[in-house]
Amino acid sequence: MAKGMKIAIVDDEQDMRQSISQWLALSGFDTETYPSAEEALKALGPDYPGVVVSDIKMPGMDGMAFLKRLMSQDSALPVIMITGHGDVPMAVEAMRVGAFDFLEKPFNPDRMTELAKKATLNRRLTLDNRALRRELSDGSGLMKKLIGTSAPMERLREDILDLGQAEGHVLIDGETGTGKTLVAHALHAVGAKAGRKFVLFSCAAHDEAGLAARLFGPVTEGVVLPLIEEARGGTLVLEDIDALPQALQARLLTWMNDQGTPAETRVVAISNLAEQGKTCEDVLRPDLYYRLAAMKITLPPLRTRGEDILTLFTRYAEQFAEEYGCAAPQVNAQEAAQLLQAPWPGNVRQLINISERAVLQARRGSGSIASLLMADNEDAGPAMTTEGKPLKEYVEAFERMLIDNTMRRHKGSIANVMDELCLPRRTLNEKMAKYGLTRSDYL
Structure with missing residues (x-):
C-alpha cells in the first residue's frame, strides 16, 4: 500500500x-x-x-x-x-x-x-x-534528485527538459553509477506521458527465451501482460540494451516501427558499455542503434563535475548521519582536495558508499576519508586523477562547501555564520553571490 x-x-x-x-x-x-x-x-x-x-x-x-x-x-x-x-x-x-x-x-x-x-x-x-517534473522545471535552487551546479549537470538538466518534451525514443549511456535510471525516470516525468505507465526492465536478467516471452509474449504463468502491452501508452525502459540478442533486437525494431509517428509507447534504452571500452553502436544492429540514438543523453562522469563532488558528499554524509543518529564528519581542506582529485570509477554510487562509511568511521572516532578513497581505488589505478586543476579551483570549491555547510547548520542565520567563519557581513555576502548561494535556500 x-x-x-x-x-x-x-x-x-x-x-x-x-x-x-x-x-x-x-x-x-x-x-x-x-x-x-x-x-x-x-x-x-x-x-x-x-x-x-x-x-x-x-x-x-x-x-x-x-x-x-x-x-x-x-x-x-x-x-x-x-x-x-x-x-x-x-x-x-x-x-x-x-x-x-x-x-x-x-x-x-x-x-x-x-x-x-x-x-x-x-x-x-x-x-x-509530478513532483519530480516540478523540480526539474524549476530553475531556482538545487534539485533534490539531480544535485549539482556544474556545467555538465546544467547541460544534463537542459537535455532532460528538451528530450522529455519530444516524442522520439531515447538512448542513455554513461559510466556505471552515474544515475542513468534516475534520468530515465526524469525523462518520463517531464514529458507528455507523465502519469502514464513507466515500466523498467533489465535485458541482462533473462536468457533469450525468457526475454522473448517477457517482452513480446506469450505470457507465462503469473505474468499478466508482456512488457510491450504493459507499457502501452507510456514509457518502456530497457536497461542493459546491449544484452539483447540480435534476433530480439530485430523484433524490437519491428515493433517500434509498427507504432508509427509519434510512437504510442516511448522506448528509453540504457547502455552500460562505457566502462568496457565498447559503445552501444558496437553491439546493436545499426538500424536499431540509429533509431534509438537519434535522441541520446550521455551522463557526465563524477570526476568531471568539480565542486559537485563536495556538495554530493556533504549531502549524503548528512543523510547517513541523521540515519545513524550521529554528527556528520567535517571535511577539512586536505580532504576536500582528495575528494576532488579522486578518479571515482564507480561515480555517484561509489561516492554514496564512501560517505556512509565516513559517517560510520566518524561515529567510532577512527579512520579518514583518504584511507577510504585509497582502499576503494586500489583496483582503479592511481589514487588521484591525472587531470590537474589550478590551486584556485580547489580553494574555491572548499570555500563554497564550507559556507554552504555552515549556512545549512545555522538554518540561514547570517549572524551565526559570520561569527563561526569570522567573516564581515559584506565579505560573506560577496562570497555567497560569487558561489550562487541564497539565504532563502536555508531558511
Whole structure:
C-alpha cells in the first residue's frame, strides 16, 4: 500500500459508505466519506493524494457525471466505480471515460482491498512523477534528485527538459553509477506521458527465451501482460540494451516501427558499455542503434563535475548521519582536495558508499576519508586523477562547501555564520553571490 494515500468514498447510502470505509480502514487505508458527488468535488483537487471509490447511481450528480468532472480536472486520478447488478454496460462506459476499474454489487471485500492497493500505488507513482517534473522545471535552487551546479549537470538538466518534451525514443549511456535510471525516470516525468505507465526492465536478467516471452509474449504463468502491452501508452525502459540478442533486437525494431509517428509507447534504452571500452553502436544492429540514438543523453562522469563532488558528499554524509543518529564528519581542506582529485570509477554510487562509511568511521572516532578513497581505488589505478586543476579551483570549491555547510547548520542565520567563519557581513555576502548561494535556500 502506498504510504500516506487517502481513499475518498462517495455514496448517497450511509450504510454503504460506512461499510466500505470500515473495511478499508481495517485494511490499513486512510478513508474519508462523502454523501454526494457535489460534496466530494469541494474537497478533491487535481493533486488529491489518493483515489476515489464512487457509486454510479446517485441522486443529483450521478457517478458518470462525477467521473467526467474528476477526469476533466485530473485525468490520472484513479476512480473505482461501484455498479448495481445489470449495470455492466454502464461500467464499461465508465472505463472508456477513464475509470480505473469497477466493482459489481454485491462485491467481495477482498477484491475491493486488492483494487484499492493497486490504485493507491498507481497514484503514488503519478504524484511522485509530478513532483519530480516540478523540480526539474524549476530553475531556482538545487534539485533534490539531480544535485549539482556544474556545467555538465546544467547541460544534463537542459537535455532532460528538451528530450522529455519530444516524442522520439531515447538512448542513455554513461559510466556505471552515474544515475542513468534516475534520468530515465526524469525523462518520463517531464514529458507528455507523465502519469502514464513507466515500466523498467533489465535485458541482462533473462536468457533469450525468457526475454522473448517477457517482452513480446506469450505470457507465462503469473505474468499478466508482456512488457510491450504493459507499457502501452507510456514509457518502456530497457536497461542493459546491449544484452539483447540480435534476433530480439530485430523484433524490437519491428515493433517500434509498427507504432508509427509519434510512437504510442516511448522506448528509453540504457547502455552500460562505457566502462568496457565498447559503445552501444558496437553491439546493436545499426538500424536499431540509429533509431534509438537519434535522441541520446550521455551522463557526465563524477570526476568531471568539480565542486559537485563536495556538495554530493556533504549531502549524503548528512543523510547517513541523521540515519545513524550521529554528527556528520567535517571535511577539512586536505580532504576536500582528495575528494576532488579522486578518479571515482564507480561515480555517484561509489561516492554514496564512501560517505556512509565516513559517517560510520566518524561515529567510532577512527579512520579518514583518504584511507577510504585509497582502499576503494586500489583496483582503479592511481589514487588521484591525472587531470590537474589550478590551486584556485580547489580553494574555491572548499570555500563554497564550507559556507554552504555552515549556512545549512545555522538554518540561514547570517549572524551565526559570520561569527563561526569570522567573516564581515559584506565579505560573506560577496562570497555567497560569487558561489550562487541564497539565504532563502536555508531558511
